[in-house]
Amino acid sequence: MQFDTPVLLYGAGREALSTRAFLKARQPNLKVFVTVDSGTADIPETEQIDAAELPAAIKAHRFGLIVKSPGVSRYKPVFDLARDAGIAVTSNLNLWGAAYRHNRTVIAITGTKGKSTTATLVHLMVTRSGIDAGLAGNVGLAPLEIADKHPVIIFELSSYQTADMNFLPDLAALTNLYAEHVDWHGSVDRYYADKLNLIDRDGVFAVALGQAARGNALVAKAVRDHRRLLPDLAPETSALIEKAVAHSRLRGAHNLDNALLAAQITLGIGGTLDGIIQGIAAFRPLPHRLxxxxxxxxxxxxxxxxxxxxxxxxxxxxxxxxxxxxxxxxxxxxxxxxxxxxxxxxxxxxxxxxxxxxxxxxxxxxxxxxxxxxxxxxxxxxxxxxxxxxxxxxxxxxxxxxxxxxxxxxxxxxxxxxxxxxxxxxxxxxxx
CATH class of the missing domain: 3.90.190.20 (Mur ligase, C-terminal domain)
Structure with a gap:
């Protein structure tokens, strides 16, 4: 992957730092700009462009690609200006897809709530099943930080990331779907569409749904072909998981649902029941979550x-x-x-x-x-x-x-x- 023109990073958080490191490793002499909506951007080897100056910079084609951080809404008018000028807008996640997706098994997990717990559980269950897997996204590492370190990558993704994700996972999972982040997406309907973009697309991949997502008509429509859905857990398997959860640090019925979904995902990629039980026992509550x-x-x-x-x-x-x-x-x-x-x-x-x-x-x-x-x-x-x-x-x-x-x-x-x-x-x- 080569970059023929300078690149603008919009946002200066963890993902922007990892994007800068990725670009530096690929092309040490590449010119990189950075823009933030407020404050200063502490990104090494970049030149800052004030947000108010972006329209003029776009018109002058000072850069040929914008890498947008998740917290920056893709619906900002400035991105329409960029696209009209022929300047592509992408993300850390999509750069990962272009650079590292090939020959990897990708599990992508989203949902309004429970996605971090479910992704963490899947990682624990899969690794304890003897599978070399890494965890990235909103938990773990930024996508470009995890790079090509593991043959299996588990991504925990927000609606900000699923909105414009441009590559297919091997397995997509949705925990639930409620109204959220309306300020970023602009409307509830757009939030739903951006969240469901993970599964509402052409291509061959498996889908796993949490209990709260299964009765949702919007989710059912987004699944398209219900032959995509992973088979339900056997009753005896569900009973074993319920028993393991009862003796774990997972509190509440919603976390039992998360564990059952994680188990379904784990079995779907070749994990073991022993690995699932060990993963539940090893789980520790994530900070600020119960x-x-x-x-x-x-x-x-x-x-x-x-x-x-x-x-x-x-x-x-x-x-x-x-x-x-x-x-x-x-x-x-x-x-x-x-x-x-x-x-x-x-x-x-x-x-x-x-x-x-x-x-x-x-x-x-x-x-x-x-x-x-x-x-x-x-x-x-x-x-x-x-x-x-x-x-x-x-x-x-x-x-x-x-x-x-x-x-x-x-x-x-x-x-x-x-x-x-x-x-x-x-x-x-x-x-x-």
């Missing part, structure tokens, strides 16, 4: 990755019999909290503390349908945890499962989750 702590006798659950009401429902269902204080709310993406508010009381929530902006709607809906739940609005996370410290006789478990993104108050969900744990440690185990 991450448990015990502070002064109080169970604290960091589920900051929860950015949809469906994810919050799953988090609450994972703690039956508990008296729960729920901290929820965040960035506005027009989430519908009606069904969640109706479930809170039956899921053991005694206390609800909401955060701006979406928390206001959840607070109002909960007050209407569940008057026994104590509801408070807090201006920020610090105030929320301080308030809970004065109410702790009402609950034995605190769960941060916002059901919304973090961008209005935090850089990302990781920062939000880390701050939550630190605040809970301060208020509930000050001497720890």
């Amino acid at each position: 991450e448990e702590h015990l502070f002064g006798g109080m169970t604290v659950v960091n589920d900051s990755i929860s950015t949809t009401p469906e994810a919050t429902k799953a988090a609450l269902a994972a703690y039956p019999g508990r008296r729960i204080a729920l901290v929820a709310g965040g960035y506005e993406r027009q989430q519908d909290y009606t069904e969640l508010s109706e479930l809170l009381a039956q899921r053991g929530v005694t206390t609800l503390v909401t955060l701006p902006v979406t928390g206001d709607r959840l607070a109002r809906a909960t007050a209407m349908v569940a008057p026994d739940i104590v509801v408070h609005k807090a201006p920020h996370l610090e105030a929320a945890i301080a308030l809970l410290a004065d109410l702790q006789a009402r609950f034995d478990t605190i769960i941060l499962s916002p059901g919304a993104p973090s961008y209005n108050q935090f850089k990302n969900f990781e920062e939000r989750g880390t701050r939550f744990v630190a605040l809970c440690r301060k208020h509930f185990a000050p001497d720890a």
Whole structure:
């Protein structure tokens, strides 16, 4: 693969760094530019072009290819300008496909929720089956970082990545499909189409569906030919997996579904039942995904990755019999909290503390349908945890499962989750 003209990196995160290293290794003298929407770009051996100057740079053909980072929406008008000028727009993932796809088995896993856990489980199960496999995408390495290190590559992919993925996997998996990331995609319908682009395409590849995806009419249409679907697990196999999950660190019915899907994928590429059971036993919860702590006798659950009401429902269902204080709310993406508010009381929530902006709607809906739940609005996370410290006789478990993104108050969900744990440690185990 050769590049005849300079390249522009749009975005300056992990993928952009790995793209720069890839280009440097291929063509050390290649001119590389970088653009970010805010701040400065710390990418070695690049020249920065301000976002406001991009239209002029495109018109002048200062570069012949744009490599877009996942967090940059492909629907930005500037990319239409580039395509109209004959400048291609691609991604780290698609560069990997062009350079390394040949002679590799590719498993691509996506879904609104559960894709990281499922991909991690598949990697554990496959490697413990004796298969040399690597994990990349949103977990593990960036695609170009993993390069050609393994004959089997497991990609965990966001809708940002599936939207313009231009090569076929050998096996595509979808955990579930709910409305999410509407700001990036521009509409719910476009989000669904971009997510389903992983399976809604011509070509020969297998498809595996999570339990929540199987009854979805949009998913069924995207599968096209149902002969693509992997065979269901045998009842005795499912029973063994359920038993293994019950003795593992996988909490909740949704994680049992993730394990069953991962097992189906693993068997589909030649893994073993022993490898599956060993992989389940080896699983450790990913950071900010039902991450448990015990502070002064109080169970604290960091589920900051929860950015949809469906994810919050799953988090609450994972703690039956508990008296729960729920901290929820965040960035506005027009989430519908009606069904969640109706479930809170039956899921053991005694206390609800909401955060701006979406928390206001959840607070109002909960007050209407569940008057026994104590509801408070807090201006920020610090105030929320301080308030809970004065109410702790009402609950034995605190769960941060916002059901919304973090961008209005935090850089990302990781920062939000880390701050939550630190605040809970301060208020509930000050001497720890």
